[in-house]
Amino acid sequence: MxxxxxxxxxxxxxxxxxxxxxxxxxxxxxxxxxxxxxxxxxxxxxxxxxxxxxxxxxxxxxxxxxxxxxxxxxxxxxxxxxxxxxxxxxxxxxxxxxxxxxxxxxxxxxxxxxxxxxxxxxxxxxxxxxxxxxxxxxxxxxxxxxxxxxxxxxxxxxxxxxxxxxxxxxxxxxxxxxxxxxxxxxxxxxxxxxxxxxxxxxxxxxxxxxxxxxxxxxxxxxxxxxxxxxxxxxxxxxxxxxxxxxxxxxxxxxxxxxxxxxxxxxxxxxxxxxxxxxxxxxxxxxxxxxxxxxxxxxxxxxxxxxxxxxxxxxxAPSGDEGGEGVTQAKVQHEVSTVFAHLYRLQTQQLNRPAVTEADLQVSTACDRGDGQVDPQGPGNDWRCVVTWHLPGAPAPGTAVYQLNITSDGRVMADGDGPKEVNGYFLVHTSVGDAPNPLWQFDAQIPLLAASPS
Structure with a gap:
């Protein structure tokens, strides 16, 4: 074996x-x-x-x-x-x-x-x-x-x-x-x-x-x-x-x-x-x-x-016919909101009497190409006139902005007068010159439907 x-x-x-x-x-x-x-x-x-x-x-x-x-x-x-x-x-x-x-x-x-x-x-x-x-x-x-x-x-x-x-x-x-x-x-x-x-x-x-x-x-x-x-x-x-x-x-x-x-x-x-x-x-x-x-x-x-x-x-629709998300109502609402907040910031800088957004009652009217272009979609030909009211003031204030709106909804607003509000880069404060928040500002338009008008 x-x-x-x-x-x-x-x-x-x-x-x-x-x-x-x-x-x-x-x-x-x-x-x-x-x-x-x-x-x-x-x-x-x-x-x-x-x-x-x-x-x-x-x-x-x-x-x-x-x-x-x-x-x-x-x-x-x-x-x-x-x-x-x-x-x-x-x-x-x-x-x-x-x-x-x-x-x-x-x-x-x-x-x-x-x-x-x-x-x-x-x-x-x-x-x-x-x-x-x-x-x-x-x-x-x-x-x-x-x-x-x-x-x-x-x-x-x-x-x-x-x-x-x-x-x-x-x-x-x-x-x-x-x-x-x-x-x-x-x-x-x-x-x-x-x-x-x-x-x-x-x-x-x-x-x-x-x-x-x-x-x-x-x-x-x-x-x-x-x-x-x-x-x-x-x-x-x-x-x-x-x-x-x-x-x-x-x-x-x-x-x-x-x-x-x-x-x-x-x-x-x-x-x-x-x-x-x-x-x-x-x-x-x-x-x-x-x-x-x-x-x-x-x-x-x-x-x-x-x-x-x-x-x-x-x-999640965009709320406009072109589907690009930038509409006249959204632009006006966003510019009004930003302006109201920044106006309060400028008021604090200049030591003026405090106001609230409700007091200001800001409204905005925007168009494109001097009214010759449909007011929707991105472009650098937007123009907005902002109107606000101060308590006790006899007449409302107005300011003009030229807007460049990009395709992703970013707004770059450039002040176009009056000079007392948004005409200069600096404002004179009690502690010296400071950047004017209303001279130029950024905003962001929500592209999805829909911002309130």
């Missing part, structure tokens, strides 16, 4: 996701470009806000830019506006746009899969590592800009988009909430970066997907699009936070745009995941560009855009 000996079988087990996540996170943070971005995000915004606050010329073409001398809470909002347009798309490009393509260029997929033994866990680890780094960068932008603004100017009340004063605590809460909401479109761009990195394989063009997507969405927001289509693009969440700074707060557009951004993030991430787990890693020539690009990449996002546009059009 002969005995046979068998060697014990060794069971191969997949590496746990937390270990893979830590490994991928260390890989990302070890890159010199990521470290440089972390340093820039935690230092540059504070230095920028502090420097601008000491200058005589303010970025008045940016929402809240004209108030950077008045309060430290304006600086973080100026940084948020810049970050939504440029910084965050570039950050997502660097962090998420190359996270998969770099493995193709280095030829390390086989080694990773032999070690991890699970494409699903590898995808989850890379996605979570990218998300962690992006959150760290956004936290740096917030913390640096807030510290820089408060250190340079101080914790003073903030003038909202409708001219009312937010207390320091209210301003702080609204600023932090606005930045938190900006994470939603950042996640959407990051998901597009993951999708581009998976689809384009060895090509570094995946780096450009988030940035190009952001540029396309910015160009689209500059066009006179229907409100439903405007809100169906994830980039609108970078500007819809301004409704948080009105009284009462107008979170409608923000909630819609945040929900849309999260849907885009979910769909794009799912598409990247499905393409990644179906990839044949045994083929050395495999670079990720397959017929599945159309099936899992383009069609789901196009379908999402169409469905979300239809859903917004039905659930």
């Amino acid at each position: 002969t005995a046979t000996m068998t060697e014990p079988r060794t069971r191969t087990r997949s590496v746990p996701t937390p270990r893979v996540y830590r490994f991928e996170l260390v890989k990302l943070v070890s890159q010199w470009r990521v470290r440089l971005l972390v340093l820039a995000c935690w230092a540059a915004p504070g230095l920028f806000v502090a420097a601008v606050a000491q200058q005589g010329v303010l970025p008045s073409d940016t929402l809240f830019g004209r108030w950077m001398h008045a309060t430290g809470w304006a600086g973080p909002l100026v940084v948020l506006g810049f970050a939504g347009s440029w910084a965050l798309p570039l950050l997502t490009s660097v962090v998420a746009g190359d996270v998969f393509a770099s493995e193709d260029r280095l030829g390390t997929w086989r080694h990773l899969l032999v070690t991890v033994r699970s494409p699903r866990r590898l995808f989850a680890a890379k996605a979570l590592a990218s998300l962690t780094v992006l959150v760290l960068l956004v936290l740096g932008l917030v913390a640096s800009s807030v510290v820089g603004g408060l250190a340079a100017v101080g914790d003073e009340p903030l003038v909202g988009v409708d001219g009312h004063l937010l207390s320091s605590s209210d301003a702080a809460g609204a600023v932090l909430l606005a930045w938190a909401c900006a994470l939603a479109p950042t996640l959407a761009l990051a998901a597009l970066g993951l999708l581009g990195s998976v689809l384009l394989g060895r090509s570094p063009m995946g780096l450009l997907v988030p940035a190009l997507s952001a540029v396309v969405m910015q160009l689209a927001q500059m066009l006179p699009l229907p409100v439903a289509l405007r809100l169906a693009l994830p980039g609108y969440a970078f500007v819809s936070w301004n409704g948080l700074f009105a009284d009462p707060s107008r979170p409608g557009e923000l909630l819609v745009s945040v929900a849309v951004s999260l849907l885009w993030a979910a769909v794009a991430t799912t598409a990247a995941y499905l393409i990644f787990v179906r990839r044949d890693f045994t083929n050395g020539a495999e670079d990720g560009v397959r017929r599945r690009t159309l099936t899992y990449g383009v069609l789901p996002l196009a379908g999402l855009l169409a469905l979300s546009t239809a859903a917004v059009a039905v659930a």
Whole structure:
């Protein structure tokens, strides 16, 4: 009788996701470009806000830019506006746009899969590592800009988009909430970066997907699009936070745009995941560009855009025939509201008898192109005449404003007399000259239906 000996079988087990996540996170943070971005995000915004606050010329073409001398809470909002347009798309490009393509260029997929033994866990680890780094960068932008603004100017009340004063605590809460909401479109761009990195394989063009997507969405927001289509693009969440700074707060557009951004993030991430787990890693020539690009990449996002546009059009109409959201009634209401609040602020500056908005009874009449153009839609040919009443005054006061209204509902009003009210940049106060709040002001028209007339 002969005995046979068998060697014990060794069971191969997949590496746990937390270990893979830590490994991928260390890989990302070890890159010199990521470290440089972390340093820039935690230092540059504070230095920028502090420097601008000491200058005589303010970025008045940016929402809240004209108030950077008045309060430290304006600086973080100026940084948020810049970050939504440029910084965050570039950050997502660097962090998420190359996270998969770099493995193709280095030829390390086989080694990773032999070690991890699970494409699903590898995808989850890379996605979570990218998300962690992006959150760290956004936290740096917030913390640096807030510290820089408060250190340079101080914790003073903030003038909202409708001219009312937010207390320091209210301003702080609204600023932090606005930045938190900006994470939603950042996640959407990051998901597009993951999708581009998976689809384009060895090509570094995946780096450009988030940035190009952001540029396309910015160009689209500059066009006179229907409100439903405007809100169906994830980039609108970078500007819809301004409704948080009105009284009462107008979170409608923000909630819609945040929900849309999260849907885009979910769909794009799912598409990247499905393409990644179906990839044949045994083929050395495999670079990720397959017929599945159309099936899992383009069609789901196009379908999402169409469905979300239809859903917004039905659930949240704009209230005007053109669907652009800018109507004569909304413009008149918004200008009246802002003027009433800022007139009270000017009254306090000049130590005049206190009045209330109810006392002033402000009304506004607006037209376009000297009455030759239909008074709705964006344009720089709006003209408004504001009328108000002072208690005991024999006649009402009037002031003229020339308005430039952009496609996203932002109003930039330039005073056109009388000189005692809005004709000069400065007003003479008991403590010296101070900026005249009625000379020029910003406002924000809610694009969804409908502001009261």
